[in-house]
Amino acid sequence: MNNALNNAAALCIAAVERDTGLGKDTLRVWERRYGFPKPDRDAKGERLYPADQVEKLHIIRCLLDRGQRPSKVVGASTEELRAMLEVPDEPRAADAPVGGSDLLQYVRLGRTVELAVSLRKALLRQGLQRFVAETVAPLSEEVGAAWMRGEIQISDEHAYTEQMQNVLRGAIGSFGPAGERPRVLLSTLPGEDHVLGLLMVEATLVSEGTACLSLGARTPMADLGRAAVENAIDVVGVSFSGAFPARQAIDRLLELRAMLPPQIALWAGGAAVRGKQKRLPGVRVVADLDDTRQALAEWRSAHLPARA
């Protein structure tokens, strides 16, 4: 698993904050209190976190998100942590998504050409909406899970994302100009890099004739608010991957809600906000891609005059 190229990689505290979502202050205070992490120091005396400690921090954050308390997990060994992680041994659903495992195999082996060809075939066979809901979404989840389990390299995941972007954006573009309301503004907030979720939503909305304006990833909230007003937007859509801390997501959404004019709707989707509807008054939590179409239908029946 670990080869020579890997050894040189030790991250500074800012990089660890980005990678794990744990604040610099938190990392330092854990070191003081629990004795972990225990980074090396460079010539300047600054912390350098070896890759294995970063990985352990990653596991710890997973466990914290599931309700564990720091005092129980920060001191434990990597093996104990892995054991805790695998407890919820989900009953293996026998719903293996259509062709999903084949596609995952291509990602795993770095066979990007075959991957691209298969994706395009699936797109033609299923049509854009079903392709997104039945192929892209489950495959992306599988890829993320495989990366968490250490089965694939991060570079494989990047390559996968790139290929998928090519396919999805080509399909989105081929719809040509769509001018129907609502006018939807899409983005992720700072700290959230994952762009595939956004593209899936865009694909779903565009194929319903909606006018979509995407700002890509990591738009500062003030800019989002300004852009929404200036472009006469009806709905602002924000997506969060599972890697985003749920608590932060909620705080930011409420802040954004307060910042937007009340007549502009705010939709939020993604793993980090799933099931958080009751904590998010004024925000429409979108459970999945089908629910996105549902939300769209609701908006239209509420705001557009019934069409003959």
Place this chain on the structure above:
Amino acid sequence: MNNALNNAAALCIAAVERDTGLGKDTLRVWERRYGFPKPDRDAKGERLYPADQVEKLHIIRCLLDRGQRPSKVVGASTEELRAMLEVPDEPRAADAPVGGSDLLQYVRLGRTVELAVSLRKALLRQGLQRFVAETVAPLSEEVGAAWMRGEIQISDEHAYTEQMQNVLRGAIGSFGPAGERPRVLLSTLPGEDHVLGLLMVEATLVSEGTACLSLGARTPMADLGRAAVENAIDVVGVSFSGAFPARQAIDRLLELRAMLPPQIALWAGGAAVRGKQKRLPGVRVVADLDDTRQALAEWRSAHLPARA
């Protein structure tokens, strides 16, 4: 702690960091050095930034992004700052590129639908290679310059980038599987977000039949090296926007060169490395998109048996 709903009141330091993108340490050290911002304190002694100071910080952030230095702006009054933001009335060059000004107008006005339509027309008219070299590259430069002059919002630039990605990726994807050598691995290094340059190169190479594997933006160097070896890559291509510090670019490239096996070529392009060929032994500096095709021809004549 921070609450979302007091938008008219004052923000805690964490909220200001999120809103302005200025780090907590930076905010504190500015207060120490320049006397601004000067937040109130709550009962606990913690900083509370009034809304007007946050807005001023936002303006300062804009000016810093445009190359101003903190010592010149952090001490200035809000009026002076607003004056600096106004267009410094450049000597209007009368070199309006073919059609470029029309397209730029669409970006400026946020008319994304018209922009997308015009781009697709230009693509069909010119073909992918000329489209990239004669439309995408100059337009992207114009957009960057217009943003520097304060003529367009950052959100307009993001929307432009998204639209352009849709067009380019659609075109790249429509080439179908291309298996000819060299096998090229494309990415940007950490710290470099701009992805359009990479896509322009990918489009150019793909339309020459080259097998391209893109990893998108910000791939850590260790992962790049590993991916190059594991995927039997012939050429690694890296791009740097003008926003990337030239000195860092050179250091990183030399480091990457040392990390890669000698038989794998390393190409570098973008504003930050232009004219730096002599400081980069072992790296092929690619001046522009035409030069990319030139580099490709050189590689093929050196490595492939002459074809009948």
Place this chain on the structure above:
DNA sequence: CAGATTATTTGTCCAGGACAACAATGAACA
């Protein structure tokens, strides 16, 4: 057993010092 009270845990903030990376300036040189 529910509800109130106390104890512990935990993340974030503070002050003020230090330092290397970066930009600007000036000198030496082709």
Place this chain on the structure above:
DNA sequence: TGTTCATTGTTGTCCTGGACAAATAATCTG
């Protein structure tokens, strides 16, 4: 005139170690 190199000031990020209140667990009481 333009390029390279050294110097000097600027600037963001990191450091230590202390503090405190919000959140959570533990204990007590009716």
